Amino acid sequence: MSGEVRVLSCYEAGRDGFWLHRYLVHxxxxxxVVDSSSVEVNRRARRAKTDRMDLGKLVSMLMRYENGERKLWSVVRVPTVEQEDSRQLHRELSALRGERTRHINRIKGLLASYGVRMRVDRGFLDRLETKRLWDGRPVPLGLKRRLVREYERLEMVKRQIEQVEAERGDLVRTSGSPDVEKVRQLLDLRGIGINSAWLYVMEFFGWRAFRNRREVGALAGLTPTPHQSGDEAWERGISKAGNRYIRSMAIQIAWAWLRWQPQSKLSRWYEQRFxxxxxxxxxxxxxxxxxKLLVDLWRYLQHGVIPEGAELKA
Known part of the structure; x- marks a missing residue:
């Protein structure tokens, strides 16, 4: 092709991530890269679907987008390689904690099927050797071996959690990157711990460019979903269309804010209303x-405006 020919392409965000986008740009x-949930679909209960038809739909929408229909779909902002890499640590930590919970629940479930209840702690293996079933018999050999291996996997996960948390702690203490500076800034507020501060910055505030408070709430999926038809109008709850990590953490931090910042404007507003x-x-x-708190924290990081009535750590 001639160097003057402009080549356009698009694909739906998903499992392939952003490497393909970077390759095409290169x-x-x-x-x-478009949000797959924003692509128009036929609303018939039974509709034809093939890869060829999906491709034709994407090409048609890409042409319309290039001709000026900017609200046709949602275009994903692609992070840099470094920005994408900064999300690995807390996501790995979240996955490890989930694995830890699953291992513990699996051990307890196996024991419960034999009528046995035990704490899964450091002395678990020693107590397992002397544990007896309801009729006085020892724990069956096959079950015991499985429990030992399951416990060893649990201990390995715990060690990895400690390693990741130590790595994160070292970065908070020594790193001079702008993102880690924002983490330290959030940690100055009472009620904000290392888990929430790190997640907020690396997943949300660190590399995304918000223009207003509506974009902050929308990306977290915490904005209302209006439904209006004729004379009837109601809200259908929050959209849940944004970042699930942030949405979950935002709810946890809101409860913590009520406890640790009771004199803040937001806490007093909540108590008066609810x-x-x-x-x-x-x-x-x-x-x-x-x-509301997410918006205030954004303003705090962007402009240094401390949430009204909030206290800093001593």
Whole structure:
């Protein structure tokens, strides 16, 4: 092709990540990575679907997008290799903690099927040797061997968790990168710990460019979903369309904020609006608080504006 020919392409964000985008850009192709959930689909209950039809749909939408329909779909902002790599540590830690929980639950489940209940701690293997079933018999040999191997896998996961947490701690103490500086800035606030500060920065605030508070709430999936038809209008709950790591952490931090920052403006607002409500109403309110707090933390990192009434750690 001539060097003046402009080549366009697109693909849906997913398992292939962003390496393909970088490769296409390296070749001189103008590529878009699009959110698959924003691609138009036929709403018939039974519709034809083939790879050829899907490809034709993407080509058609790409042409419309290039002709000016900018709201046609959602284009994903592609991070740099370094920015993408910075997300590995906390995601690995989250996966390891999930594995730890699964190993513990598996051990307890195996024991429960024989009517045995034991704590899964450092003395587990010693107690297993002397444990007896309901009729006084020892734990069957096959089960015991399986439990020993399961416990060894659990201990390996625990060691890896300690290694990852130590690596993160060293970075917080010694690194001079702008992202780690933001982590330290968040850690100055009471109620914000290392897990939430690291996740907020590396997954959310570190490399994404937010233009306003609406974008902050939308990317976290904490914005309301309106539904209006004729004279009827109601809210269908939060969109849950954004980053699931941030959304989960935002709810946890909102509860912690009420405990550690009771005199802040946001905590007083929550108590006035939802403090005397039912448990369901308080859960609804905590989502609203999480969204407001996320916006305040964004302003704190961007402009140094401490959330009103919030206290810093001594």
């Amino acid at each position: 070749l001189g192709v103008r590529n878009l 403090g005397n409500g039912s448990p369901r109403l308080r859960r609804i309110g905590i989502v609203a608080l999480a969204r």
